[in-house]
Amino acid sequence: MRRSRSSVIKAGLYLITLAILIYVLVYMPTPYMIHQPGSAEEIKPIVSVKKGDTEEKGTFMLTTVSVSYANIAMLVTSQFQPHTEVIRKEPDRNEEEYQTEQRYYMNTSQSSAIMAAYKYAGVEYKIVPEYVFVIGLSDKITPKGEFHPGDILRKVDGKKVEKFEQLAELMSGKSAGDQVAVELERNGKKVEQRVELVELGETNGIAKVGFGVSVGEVRKIQPQDPGMEVHFAETRIGGPSAGLMFSLEIYNQLTPGDLSKGYRVAGTGTVAEDGTVGPIGGVQFKIVASDREKADIFFVPEDNYKEAKAKVDELGTSMKLVPVKRVDDALKYLKELSYKS
Incomplete structure (x- = not known):
């Protein structure tokens, strides 16, 4: 009888210890976030122009950084994973606020990308x-x-x-x-x-x-010609860094011909309505993601070039790294490029 009671107590203590251990490793919050390579995703399924030219033998790709709120188990395993960075998350901001902020940055980025593309394509528009x-x-x-x-x-x-x-x-x-x-x-x-x-x-x-x-x-960017209106599909991606690549995809659909010329073109960078390309964070992770998706070309803001070049050299990839200050730098590079054989 005593043995039976002792076994029950031991089993109960074991289960309690296991539950505490699982909570500490998996559920207990920490003040850290983990950054690592995200994705390099084709933009064409996300962007459409009603009367646009859809010819595109290559592809334009936006790039992302994977951001995770870290538990203890993730912090431990991250020490053994390549291309991973642990950072302290900002105080006084919860995940709901972070996601809302990222969606706002994405919306603003899309509006600026449309205006920049309209500017270079000669499309008249107004801001509503x-x-x-x-x-x-x-x-x-x-x-x-x-x-x-x-x-x-x-x-x-x-x-x-x-x-x-x-x-x-x-x-x-x-x-x-x-x-x-x-x-x-x-x-x-x-x-x-x-x-x-x-x-x-x-x-x-x-x-x-x-x-x-x-x-x-x-804000809605409304073109004078309704057929030139740009539509974005819903996406789980947030942040402002896809602006440059959105501009290139939109410009490609607004104008005749195939700007991609058969190449897999990735890149990153914020964009202003006048076409200025701004720096972003996490470029090293985006280089890794683009290399995994076999990108031929990667457009990078000039201010991020040094960091991006270091990661390209570390990977030993043949992906061509092209620094840009403005959208027209990328347009000029692509227009002068020969078609991929």
């Missing part, structure tokens, strides 16, 4: 503001209303809000402690509440008030 939405909550000021990342700000005191300037005008003349009626759209549903305004700081000695949240503006 659509809505303002919540990216995240302030880490310095506690909001007095209930806001979630991704909430669309539809109305304040019954007046529509479609762009930053309208929101600023509605806050003008108000003071901290004033209450306003706010209409939000959250996951497709209307949410109404009264919100007390909070002080955000001063500009030129004048106190600024608001909701205590960071906001972004979504």
